[in-house]
Amino acid sequence: MTATLAAPSREPVLTKITRSPALPAFVGALVIWLATWLVSGNGLWGTLAIGASVATYLVMVGIGQLFVITSGNGGIDLSVPFVMTISAYLGSQVMNGDDGNLVLGLIVAIAVGIGAGLVNALLVEVVGMPPLVGTLAVGFTIQTAVLVFSSNSTGVPSPGLSSFVDGNWGPFPIFAIFGVLLTIVFAVLLKRTSYGRRTEAVGQSATAARLAGIDPRLVRAGAFVLSAALAGLAGILLAAHAGGPSLELGTPFQLESIAVVVLGGSLIAGGRGVVPGVWAGAMLLTLLVTLVNVAHVSSAVQNIVEGLLIVVVLAVARNPAFGRSWTR
Amino acid sequence: MTTGGGNMRETLLSVEGVTKRFGSTLAVDDAAFRLARGELIGIAGHNGAGKSTVLNVVTGRLAGDAGTVTLDGTTRDATAPVASADALGIRIVFQELSLCPALRVDETAAVFDRSVRGTSWRTAAWNHLQTVLDEMFPGHGIRRQQQIRDLSIARRQMIECAAAMLPGEVPAKLVILDEPTSSLDASSTESFYAYLHRRAAEGLSAIVTTHRLHEMIDNLSRLYIMRDGRIVSEEVAATSTKESLVAAMGVGGHEAARERTVSDVERPPVPDGAPVRVRIGDRATGAEVELRAGEIIGLGGLEGHGQVAVLEALAKAARSRLPGPKRTLRQDVTVDGTVAYVSGDRGDRGIFRYWDVGQNVTIANLKRLSTAGFVSRGAERRLVDGWWPRLGIKGGPEDPIVSLSGGTQQKALMARAMAEDPDLLLLEDPTRGVDQSTKEDVYALLRRQAAEGQCVVWYSTENEELRHCDRVLVFRSHEIVAVLAGSEATEDAILSSSFAGVSSSVAGAS
Numbered sequence: 001m002t003a004t005l006a007a008p009s010r011e012p013v014l015t016k017i018t019r020s021p022a023l024p025a026f027v028g029a030l031v032i033w034l035a036t037w038l039v040s041g042n043g044l045w046g047t048l049a050i051g052a053s054v055a056t057y058l059v060m061v062g063i064g065q066l067f068v069i070t071s072g073n074g075g076i077d078l079s080v081p082f083v084m085t086i087s088a089y090l091g092s093q094v095m096n097g098d099d100g101n102l103v104l105g106l107i108v109a110i111a112v113g114i115g116a117g118l119v120n121a122l123l124v125e126v127v128g129m130p131p132l133v134g135t136l137a138v139g140f141t142i143q144t145a146v147l148v149f150s151s152n153s154t155g156v157p158s159p160g161l162s163s164f165v166d167g168n169w170g171p172f173p174i175f176a177i178f179g180v181l182l183t184i185v186f187a188v189l190l191k192r193t194s195y196g197r198r199t200e201a202v203g204q205s206a207t208a209a210r211l212a213g214i215d216p217r218l219v220r221a222g223a224f225v226l227s228a229a230l231a232g233l234a235g236i237l238l239a240a241h242a243g244g245p246s247l248e249l250g251t252p253f254q255l256e257s258i259a260v261v262v263l264g265g266s267l268i269a270g271g272r273g274v275v276p277g278v279w280a281g282a283m284l285l286t287l288l289v290t291l292v293n294v295a296h297v298s299s300a301v302q303n304i305v306e307g308l309l310i311v312v313v314l315a316v317a318r319n320p321a322f323g324r325s326w327t328r
Numbered sequence: 329m330t331t332g333g334g335n336m337r338e339t340l341l342s343v344e345g346v347t348k349r350f351g352s353t354l355a356v357d358d359a360a361f362r363l364a365r366g367e368l369i370g371i372a373g374h375n376g377a378g379k380s381t382v383l384n385v386v387t388g389r390l391a392g393d394a395g396t397v398t399l400d401g402t403t404r405d406a407t408a409p410v411a412s413a414d415a416l417g418i419r420i421v422f423q424e425l426s427l428c429p430a431l432r433v434d435e436t437a438a439v440f441d442r443s444v445r446g447t448s449w450r451t452a453a454w455n456h457l458q459t460v461l462d463e464m465f466p467g468h469g470i471r472r473q474q475q476i477r478d479l480s481i482a483r484r485q486m487i488e489c490a491a492a493m494l495p496g497e498v499p500a501k502l503v504i505l506d507e508p509t510s511s512l513d514a515s516s517t518e519s520f521y522a523y524l525h526r527r528a529a530e531g532l533s534a535i536v537t538t539h540r541l542h543e544m545i546d547n548l549s550r551l552y553i554m555r556d557g558r559i560v561s562e563e564v565a566a567t568s569t570k571e572s573l574v575a576a577m578g579v580g581g582h583e584a585a586r587e588r589t590v591s592d593v594e595r596p597p598v599p600d601g602a603p604v605r606v607r608i609g610d611r612a613t614g615a616e617v618e619l620r621a622g623e624i625i626g627l628g629g630l631e632g633h634g635q636v637a638v639l640e641a642l643a644k645a646a647r648s649r650l651p652g653p654k655r656t657l658r659q660d661v662t663v664d665g666t667v668a669y670v671s672g673d674r675g676d677r678g679i680f681r682y683w684d685v686g687q688n689v690t691i692a693n694l695k696r697l698s699t700a701g702f703v704s705r706g707a708e709r710r711l712v713d714g715w716w717p718r719l720g721i722k723g724g725p726e727d728p729i730v731s732l733s734g735g736t737q738q739k740a741l742m743a744r745a746m747a748e749d750p751d752l753l754l755l756e757d758p759t760r761g762v763d764q765s766t767k768e769d770v771y772a773l774l775r776r777q778a779a780e781g782q783c784v785v786w787y788s789t790e791n792e793e794l795r796h797c798d799r800v801l802v803f804r805s806h807e808i809v810a811v812l813a814g815s816e817a818t819e820d821a822i823l824s825s826s827f828a829g830v831s832s833s834v835a836g837a838s
Contacts, residue, residue, distance in 0.1 A: 192703060193702050194697075194698045195701060197687070205677070205681075208671075208676070209691075211669040211678075212669070213669075213748075271680070
């Protein structure tokens with residue numbers, strides 16, 4: 001008996017792929033990649049490389065959001081765009097265009113995120129506010145601070161950081177490689193570490209987790225801190241890409257960071273996160289914008305197409321708990 | 329079939345051949361009873377005898393599998409659920425207090441009183457409720473602007489009882505009262521039944537179920553006794569005694585035939601200075617129960633009388649970083665040692681449904697299976713493999729947990745807890761909804777854990793199971809009312825101490 005168990009029957013790789021909840025988003029991204037290549041004539045690789053580079057910002061914020069969503073309890077982090085913006089301003093101020101201040105600037109940007117994440121965690125887990133309201137309140141507070149601060153802010157990110165996010169290493173965009181590495185790190189964190197296991201457990205049933213000796217509040221608080229820290233880092237990197245911070249820097253990320261998590265096959269109610277799926281969702285949304293831009297359609301049509309595509313992907317993906325053979 | 333006072337008067341309710349199955353369990357088996365207009369009857373039986381189920385079928389909240397229900401000359405098939413029992417003229421007071429904590433008293437009245445309209449709906453509803461309250465519980469002291477959550481449990485129960493008697497759109501013909509007086513003191517109980525008798529004289533009928541047997545004997549005319557889903561006898565209340573009812577409720581007889589599985593002789597003597605030190609102290613009386621390693625302790629008594637609170641406090645005390653005892657409503661508990669918890673409420677408090685069986689087993693043991701935060705897959709596999717043969721689970725550890733039957737899921741949850749190798753194993757009704765052979769497996773597992781020196785604390789809603797315990801703490805109203813040791817812990821003894829002291833504590837509970 002032990003012999004059969006010691007050599008477990010591993011699922012064939014193909015079955016694993018076809019049963020992956022991220023599959024519809026990956027297929028969708030693939031289709032749009034090919035369509036963009038046909039319409040733009042930019043070359044197959046060039047289209048992908050640019051898209052991946054731009055998508056990495058969304059991937060970073062999306063991964064943080066994924067941990068918050070996966071830890072359950074209606075977890076959602078609406079403060080991310082505001083954290084991104086304030087980190088972009090403060091980080092730029094510290095860097096002030098000088099590579100000598102690069103590391104300090106990055107530390108400040110991340111530290112600002114950690115601080116915001118701690119406040120989010122405090123409001124949700126100690127005060128007991130619903131995450132939707134608590135994180136939005138923190139976000140609005142930060143927004144006001146940014147408005148006050150930005151009027152006499154002149155700093156720009158260091159040139160070294162700009163070349164990191166925009167540079168290439170042979171045919172590969174450096175920043176996209178960084179994004180892939182980051183994804184691997186967090187996929188390992190979720191699926192292979194004790195903290196990741198506890199995150200999914202708490203998301204599935206906080207009561208069962210508590211009775212098994214896990215403190216659900218601590219696990220969820222960790223997710224809020226992680227999310228805001230990643231948003232802070234993404235904020236300063238995006239400012240480096242854009243040549244300086246701006247007030248609307250984070251705005252699109254508020255809802256898109258949630259969309260990429262769900263598109264990627266994670267459960268919106270928590271309990272199961274698919275980290276690589278965030279890439280699928282982010283590539284889908286990013287390449288779609290490229291496609292409608294090169295196809296010269298109006299922004300109204302652009303939004304309609306984007307909306308329809310999200311509907312189609314989610315309809316195909318469905319909730320595995322209700323759809324496929326998962327529950328039997 | 330039925331003979332009794334009810335035959336003399338016009339029949340209001342006649343129930344024939346009602347049967348209800350839940351999966352493989354026959355919850356109600358061919359139940360039949362009658363109720364006359366203006367009569368007050370009772371249904372008695374221990375937990376799980378089928379009282380609530382048969383009443384739910386009668387009111388149409390639950391669709392039965394067979395049978396008919398005739399109310400006031402109208403016959404209805406018991407297999408069809410009814411949207412609103414109110415419209416049939418049936419009112420129900422539930423055992424679980426079902427008021428919304430955030431509403432005010434007058435708003436709560438309006439929830440029950442559908443007749444109120446217009447801008448002064450609160451006042452109208454409150455006036456109706458107050459009239460009933462004043463008559464039912466003189467000097468109740470409830471004010472209209474109080475929030476439900478600020479009221480004592482007794483006052484909430486008063487509101488529930490009174491709300492059932494509101495005039496409403498269809499006049500009430502039949503009131504079903506499930507433990508209506510469980511939180512009321514003696515004088516409130518008395519005035520409640522006095523009110524009920526006045527209404528009965530006007531033609532209202534009522535069915536009461538309560539574990540306070542003397543209340544049934546004193547206030548009702550006839551009692552139906554249920555056991556294992558069947559109505560086994562009909563008694564005239566006036567000629568019944570508490571002892572005769574407990575006997576009729578069907579314990580003792582079949583228990584004597586079985587041997588006690590755990591005898592004190594088999595158990596190794598408990599070594600001095602055993603690693604587990606668990607104390608459950610009663611704050612009011614100062615009485616203290618000390619649990620020892622290698623002991624199986626049963627928590628008995630009626631459902632919802634504070635047993636789960638003690639279990640959770642034990643878990644909290646063992647895991648807390650702060651020293652000092654943890655409090656429940658009446659007890660202080662202290663634990664010195666490690667702890668694991670198994671709940672019989674698998675869906676909500678046990679399984680992680682998106683995971684496979686293996687992950688469900690290892691989740692409580694991650695600390696031991698991890699190096700620098702990384703879970704070692706090899707160590708995880710070894711742990712699961714080690715438990716697998718002992719559990720006798722069909723299938724493999726990669727199967728999704730939700731693909732297993734309830735009983736098998738429970739075995740996996742037992743493995744989760746036992747793999748922690750705790751000093752103290754806490755069980756919250758672990759055999760709920762589990763078939764007999766799985767139960768036997770669970771009993772065997774527990775015996776072995778105890779023999780290995782663990783202390784097992786086991787709450788069960790099935791008194792019969794508690795014969796596997798070395799000592800049984802019987803709970804009533806969050807107090808430990810009896811500690812039955814070894815061979816004293818018969819079903820009979822547990823049941824009668826769950827009820828014993830009822831009269832004395834009712835007098836003292838105000």
